[in-house]
Amino acid sequence: MSKEQRNLRAGDSAExxxxxxxxxxxxxxxxxxxxxxxxxxRSASEARLAKTESADQAQxxxxxxxxxxxxxxxxxxxxxxxxxxxxxxxxxxxxANFGGCVRTTEVAGxxxxxxxxxxxxxxxxxxxxxxxxxxxxxxxxxxxxxAWLIQGEEQEIHAHQMPATAMLGIPGNVRTxxxxxxxxxxxxxxxxxxxxxxxxxxxxTENLTIAEVVRSRMGQAVLDQLVAPxxxxxxxxxxAKISIDAAAPGLRQAMQETGSLARAVTxxxxxxxxxxxxxxxxxxxxxxxxxxxxxxxxxxxALVRNSPVTSLRHDAQSPTPYAVTTxxxxxxxxxxxxxxxxxxxxxxxNPLLAPEERIxxxxxxxxxxxAILVVDKPELDDAPRGSGVLVSRNAPLTAKALxxxxxxxxWLAAEAGPGTHVLRLSFGRIxxxxxxxxxxxxxxxxxxxxxxxxxxxxxxxxLDDVLGSTVSRFSDMVPLQGQAATARRAQLQxxxxxxxxxxxxxxxxxxxxxxxxxxxxxxxxAISAR
Numbered sequence: 001m002s003k004e005q006r007n008l009r010a011g012d013s014a015e016x017x018x019x020x021x022x023x024x025x026x027x028x029x030x031x032x033x034x035x036x037x038x039x040x041x042r043s044a045s046e047a048r049l050a051k052t053e054s055a056d057q058a059q060x061x062x063x064x065x066x067x068x069x070x071x072x073x074x075x076x077x078x079x080x081x082x083x084x085x086x087x088x089x090x091x092x093x094x095x096a097n098f099g100g101c102v103r104t105t106e107v108a109g110x111x112x113x114x115x116x117x118x119x120x121x122x123x124x125x126x127x128x129x130x131x132x133x134x135x136x137x138x139x140x141x142x143x144x145x146x147a148w149l150i151q152g153e154e155q156e157i158h159a160h161q162m163p164a165t166a167m168l169g170i171p172g173n174v175r176t177x178x179x180x181x182x183x184x185x186x187x188x189x190x191x192x193x194x195x196x197x198x199x200x201x202x203x204x205t206e207n208l209t210i211a212e213v214v215r216s217r218m219g220q221a222v223l224d225q226l227v228a229p230x231x232x233x234x235x236x237x238x239x240a241k242i243s244i245d246a247a248a249p250g251l252r253q254a255m256q257e258t259g260s261l262a263r264a265v266t267x268x269x270x271x272x273x274x275x276x277x278x279x280x281x282x283x284x285x286x287x288x289x290x291x292x293x294x295x296x297x298x299x300x301x302a303l304v305r306n307s308p309v310t311s312l313r314h315d316a317q318s319p320t321p322y323a324v325t326t327x328x329x330x331x332x333x334x335x336x337x338x339x340x341x342x343x344x345x346x347x348x349x350n351p352l353l354a355p356e357e358r359i360x361x362x363x364x365x366x367x368x369x370x371a372i373l374v375v376d377k378p379e380l381d382d383a384p385r386g387s388g389v390l391v392s393r394n395a396p397l398t399a400k401a402l403x404x405x406x407x408x409x410x411w412l413a414a415e416a417g418p419g420t421h422v423l424r425l426s427f428g429r430i431x432x433x434x435x436x437x438x439x440x441x442x443x444x445x446x447x448x449x450x451x452x453x454x455x456x457x458x459x460x461x462x463l464d465d466v467l468g469s470t471v472s473r474f475s476d477m478v479p480l481q482g483q484a485a486t487a488r489r490a491q492l493q494x495x496x497x498x499x500x501x502x503x504x505x506x507x508x509x510x511x512x513x514x515x516x517x518x519x520x521x522x523x524x525x526a527i528s529a530r
Contacts, residue, residue, distance in 0.1 A: 035327060038326065038327060063087060064334035065087065065333050065334050065335070066079075066082045066089050066090070066333060066334065066337065066525075067089075067090045067091075067092065067322070067324045067331055067335070067336050067337070068091045068092070068336075068339055069092050069309045069324065069336065069339060069340055069345075069348065070091075070093065070337075070339030070341075070345075070506070071091050071093030071098040071099070071303070071339070072100020072101065072102070072340075073099065073101070073102055073288075073292075073514065073517055073518070074100070074339045074505040074518075074520070074521040075091060075093070075100075075339030075340075075506075075521075076091070076098060076289070076293065077129075077505075077521040077522060078503070078521045078524065078525045079091050079296055079301055080292060080295065080296060080299075081521070083296065083300075083301055085525075088300075089296075089302070090304065090331065090333075091296070091302065091303050091304065092307045092308075092309055092326055093303070093305050093306075094306070094307065094344075095306070096306055098289055098292075098303070098305070099289035101115040101116055102285050102289050103289075103472065104284055105372065105472065107372055107422075107467075107469065107470050108374040108467035110412075110415060110416065110422070111283070112372055112374075112405070112422055113280075113284045113285050113405075114370065114372060114470070115285075115472060115474070116285050116514065117285055117403070117405070117409075118142075118278040118279060118280045118285070119278065119280070119285070119513070120513055120514075121277060121279055122249070122277065122515070123249075123515055125518055126515050127139060133288065133292065133295065134291070135281060135287065138281050138282045138283065139280075139281060139282075140279060140280045140281055140282045140409060140410070141279055142279070142280075143387065143407060143408055143413075145404075145408060146161055146162060146164065146386045146387065147161075147386055147387055147388050147390060148160065148386050148388070148389045148390070149182060149225075149226070149229055149390050149392065150389050150392060150395050150456055151182070151225065152394070152395040152396055152397075153394050153395070153396065156396070157395065157396070157397075157455055157456075159385065159389070159456075159458065160178065160182050161178060162178075162226075162230075162390070163176060163179050165265070165266065165269060166230075166265075167265045167268060168227060168231065168247060168248060169226040169227035169229065169230035169390075170218070170227055170262075170265050171218075171226065172263075172265040172266035172269050173266070174188055174192050174194070174195075175192060179226075182225055182226060183221040187219060187221030187222065190219040191218040191221070191262075193219075194260050194261050195262060197217070199255060199259045200216075203256070204252070204256050208245075208252070209239065209240050209241065209243060210227065210231060210239040210244050210248075211223060211227075211238070211240035211242075212244075213244055213255075213261065214239070214261070217260075217261040218261060218262075224392075225392060227239055228392070229390040229391060229392045229393070231247070232390075232391075232400050232401075232429060233390040233400050233401030234401075235430075235512060236368050236400070236426070236428065237429060237430040237431065238429075238431070241431075243486070246511055248268070251265070254267045282411045284412075307326045308327075309324055309344075309348060310326065311325040311348070312325075312336065312352065313325075314499060314502070316500075320332040320334055321333075321334070321500075321501065322335070322502070324336060334501055335501040335503075335525075336502050336503075337504075337505060337525060338502075338503070338505070338506075339504075339505045339506050339521070340506065341476035341506065341508055342361055342476060342506075342509075343361055345508070346358075346359055346361050349495070349504070352499065357494075357495050359495065366475065366476055367434070367438055367475050368427070368428040368430070368437070369426075369428055369437045369445055369471055369472070369473050369474070370424055370425070370471065371399075371425045371449035371469065371470075372422070372423070372424050373422070373425070373449060373450065373461075373466055373468075373469050374416075374420065374421070374422055374469070375420070375421050375466055375467060376465055377419065377421055380404070380406075380457065380459060381418060383404060384457055384459060385404060385457050385458070386404070387403065387407050387408035388402055388403040388408060389401065389402045389404075389456050389457075391456070396455075397452050397455060398452055399425040399426060399448070399449065399453075400426050400428075400429060401425070402423060402424070402452070402453060402456050403423070403425075403426075404421065404457075405421075405422040405423065407421075420467070423453050423457075425449045425453060427445065427449075436448060437473075440473075446466075446471065449469075450463065485511070488509075489509055503524040503525055504524070505517075505520055505525075
């Protein structure tokens with residue numbers, strides 16, 4: 001698609017927007033719609049309570065009412081499970097959109113993933129769920145282009161292809177030119193010691209982080225220059241904070257059986273070669289959200305947007321033990337599922353607990369930003385940095401990763417057309433403050449994204465090359481599960497044991513990734529209607 005065509009489409013979109021209602025009227029309409037839905041749900045729940053209290057024992061039992069607080073992927077999955085087991089279900093979403101971290105945005109006339117863009121194929125959890133949603137035929141494989149790594153200091157930039165044998169940056173073969181080019185010959189010799197050093201038998205059961213394992217087996221250089229950029233770019237956190245079992249299921253066992261970290265990686269890689277580890281959906285991952293919402297609506301689930309929940313009460317003696325308050329309406333429920341991020345979930349849960357049982361939230365900065373650029377730059381047609389780039393911490397760049405989306409996803413490249421490219425740059429790390437991210441200045445972030453993309457790709461980008469741009473922000477991110485998260489999950493399970501019909505789902509308790517989120521949400525609510 002040419003720049004003129006793209007600008008025409010963008011202009012048409014802007015003209016259509018200009019002809020629509022003022023933003024205040026739209027907001028008022030949304031609030032009024034939410035209130036109308038809530039009034040229907042409230043009336044139905046009160047009628048259900050009245051029937052329960054006066055029901056003859058011979059009458060058919062009424063379907064229990066479940067309220068799901070939060071309409072992200074975890075909440076929608078939980079709602080679908082509950083509806084299939086005979087519950088009447090209401091989903092309360094605080095924002096105007098469902099999907100949570102799976103979101104979409106329109107840039108330069110194209111619908112682009114503005115959150116999660118892929119899922120892990122390992123285990124088949126997400127693929128099987130997509131089959132249930134009749135989306136199995138839309139699963140999209142990547143182009144197979146490899147990722148690159150950016151190193152450097154001061155103003156020097158060095159670009160390297162990631163080793164073909166690497167998993168999470170851990171090389172399966174340390175004696176390749178690719179590995180030597182990144183970490184140097186002395187560090188390669190140190191890494192090769194992994195092949196002859198006996199495996200610590202205690203590692204079969206001890207709590208281990210990625211950092212501990214890599215440093216011990218292959219040395220600091222492999223950790224800092226290969227593994228850390230991958231963990232920082234993919235999970236926005238430090239490898240010292242990530243459990244090896246959560247990041248790489250099966251790696252611990254493979255190490256014990258092969259006696260080497262490199263050989264363990266090679267074994268796991270054999271079952272999932274590069275290009276076959278992740279997949280997406282034609283049209284973008286938000287297609288999954290649209291399918292879930294459509295099925296829930298058809299099943300009679302009440303989906304209420306713009307309805308933040310302000311309180312949750314519990315009365316074990318009541319026929320309907322839970323009361324949920326939103327927009328001044330109190331909804332009665334037999335079951336409640338908390339499917340929000342950690343902070344709002346704990347704000348609702350902790351008042352129900354004794355002071356000594358209350359659960360502490362995450363401390364530190366959790367803000368991440370994603371800058372999306374659509375550029376007219378034929379020089380990028382040859383994908384000079386493959387499917388994307390991970391950035392070493394010492395490199396003179398602000399972005400921690402770049403995804404060349406049109407090089408990664410054939411369906412998106414076909415939609416964009418020759419010369420037009422979609423670039424996604426990630427900024428911010430969990431637990432670290434970054435002024436550019438926390439300032440909320442989208443214009444400054446886009447300017448930095450253009451500068452960083454130019455350096456990363458080795459192709460100079462200018463503002464007039466940009467057909468459209470946007471920023472997607474995430475303010476309550478959580479790292480992949482480590483020891484602290486495991487302890488918090490155990491504490492949560494103990495706290496919930498006294499509340500029948502109250503469940504908590506979502507990434508902050510399940511761990512990062514659609515596979516973990518879907519599996520945990522389904523497991524948490526997997527009971528039959530009473």
